[in-house]
Amino acid sequence: MISRLTQLVSVFAAAAVLVLGAAGAQAGGIAPKVIIDKSKGECVLPAEQMKRQHMKILKHRRDATMYQGVRGGKRSLQACLSCHAVKGDDGKPVTIKSEKHFCRTCHDYVAVRPDCWDCHVSVPDKAAGRAALKHRAGTMRAEASGLIKYLEGGRK
């Protein structure tokens, strides 16, 4: 992993290059093309808005999760990952270490390093390994038994 400080320096360097090169580059051609698979439904906002505001939505959601316990649903990080997962040569979703990772296609280009993946897993839930499956099973078991008990009239 490239160090954060090195990243910071490279951000400044890249910013300088971008500013100088902006005039020459003008209207596109070199911007990365992001492949979006719409078969899984629409995103939370239109693509143009997502381009500009995804970080605000993520930040808002992050605080809602931390302070209020808002979890799951379409705006969860896991939902983002499961729609935008990019499959590698082995057919599994690639991690942030791969240049093909959805976030990296743009973020590498603009030389902005997302801070999310230092802590968060960068692939959808299913790929998170045995622990994930175990958790899934556990939660489903708990939910199922809870539902049965509820339908039976609960504990008295």
Next chain:
Amino acid sequence: MTSHSPDTRVDEARREFMKKSAAAGVIALAPGVTLMTMSSEAAAKADPKKRWGMLIDTTVCKSGCDKCVAACKAENGWEAKAGSPTDPQWIRKVDVKDPKTGFAMSLPVMCQHCANPPCVDVCPTGASMKRADGIVLVNRHICIGCRYCMMACPYKARSFEHHEVPEEEKAPWAPRGQGTVEACTMCVHRVDAGGIPACAEACDKGAILFGDLNDPDSDISKRLASGPSYQIRADLGADPGVRYARLP
């Protein structure tokens, strides 16, 4: 100990939630529909009326048994190599012996989820935080890794992540990363989903009872009202949410 089985606890939390949903105007057409709504829609779960806590029945907790620790590791993805001073430990089994009398016992120690947490007081950025329902967490989005909370915690409940966490060790519900502080979250992701912490679920003696300390009708409140219980270092006034049926 059947009355404290995990399933019952889930059921109770679920019923709590139903009542709340109904009050909020969500019409429960059928139980199933409401359940679907709950699992697919994102709603706030940290309820200021609640205070989550635990009662650990140390009269049945055995030295050498570490099922709760193993469950926490599996759930949250941390690992502690024997003898490593830098590996994190969210929960640990402590063997305590009174040298004067020879009486010995064993108990699990994790974040005590204090009502007046010293770690929250000292944190410069507010990353060390207490949720409305009493669960003490580290908001690692704004943690700068100064470790002042580790200096302040009387229970040695917090660990610092000394190196990069490999992708395969990260659980989606328990993010962990280099340079920040972490600790027991009372399995907040499970609690928010109406479940109980992994350690409470794993204890085959049913020694860990999880519930709402503010609800007088909860099992934990009833148990606490019917007999003595103790907090570690109660003299500090931090008012831990984790209580023990017996302390050495």
Next chain:
Amino acid sequence: MKRIHYSLLEGRVGYYATLAILGAIAGAGVLAAWYMEHHGHIVTGMTNQIVWGMPHVFAVFLIVAASGVLNVASIGTVFNKTPYKPLGRLSAIMAMAVLAGGLTALVLDLGRPDRLIVAMTKYNFKSIFAWNIYLYNGFFAVVLLYLYTQMSSKFQVRRYYKAAGTLAFVWRLILTTGTGSIFGWLVARQGYDLAIYAPMFIALSFSFGLAFFLIMLISLYRLTERPLGNGLINRAGRLLGVFVAAAFYFVAVQHLTNFYAAEHQGVEHFLLFGGNVYSFLFWAGFVLVGTIIPFVMVFSKSAKTSMKPVFIASLLVVLGGLSLIYVIIIGGQAYPLVLFPGKEVSSSFFEGMINPYTPSFPEIVLGASGFAIAALITVLATKVLPLMPKSLADADVDPHLVIKDADVVEMKKAA
């Protein structure tokens, strides 16, 4: 009192050589920080038991010393002591430099130094750390203002010199209270949780700061071959002796108080009589090298005719100070947390065990680079701003300081 003339630092080869040496040490510190940040704190000696290590020892020493360095200016401004007035500019700039050095070591040790901006934008006002961020930043602002009132050519600005000096003095007292309270307000640990930490740190800052200032002052004047009066240094040296004694008094009261309570005898016994590195550093480092020897030296007869005793005493005070801070920070963590008073405990998390600590090379370099950064900023500032009086000869500073030749001969005979 004659009019004091200030001038820029002279020299080319010597100046650039000094810059190169200090810059190299500071650069090594930055490299060490980069290395630690890249690999994580696993490459340091710090653990989940000893969470604050060598960078914190140096950083706390420097932060405490910084406010003490400013005392030299305060003695002139607030307490109207003539001989200290010409030192005001140098004292102010050096105070900022030392604080900058300490803070650099502190923030580069953070687990996420890249998130320093978070520390500047998000505050928990119940945290003494958060308050300290304000106090440190405010210190730079207040001292800059103070320096401006000292150096301005406008009378309208200079008339506020005393007001600014008083503000800076009060600010530094609050600042050191904040630094001491980082430890004084830690209720959990046996070695801390004492109200005396705040005044003790103020007393320590007096001695650390003056010692550091004297080392820099004597070095700068010797290297630039400017006149420096022995009377001035002797007088400041004797003041250092008083400060050293005051610091020792507070440290003694702290340990006696803690020792009296049966509850805390364990940690006190461990720190003072444990036969370990902490008891060695306390008695040999702080008490002998950092207190007794410098105290005797600054009041010795030879100090009246030579600067050497004061210079060496200052070096010893710094060494003794670092020893004491090491005992406070590392020793306080090495002693285990007490969850079950009076009981024997064991666990996989080193319950009830004395926690070992072996500082790694990078963290020592990072800490020590704080000193280099402090010196580097001071030297750079004296090159671009007229901070150093052309002459600090006793006759130019305060005629009362001049000792008659006959007396010198007599004293030399007696010595």
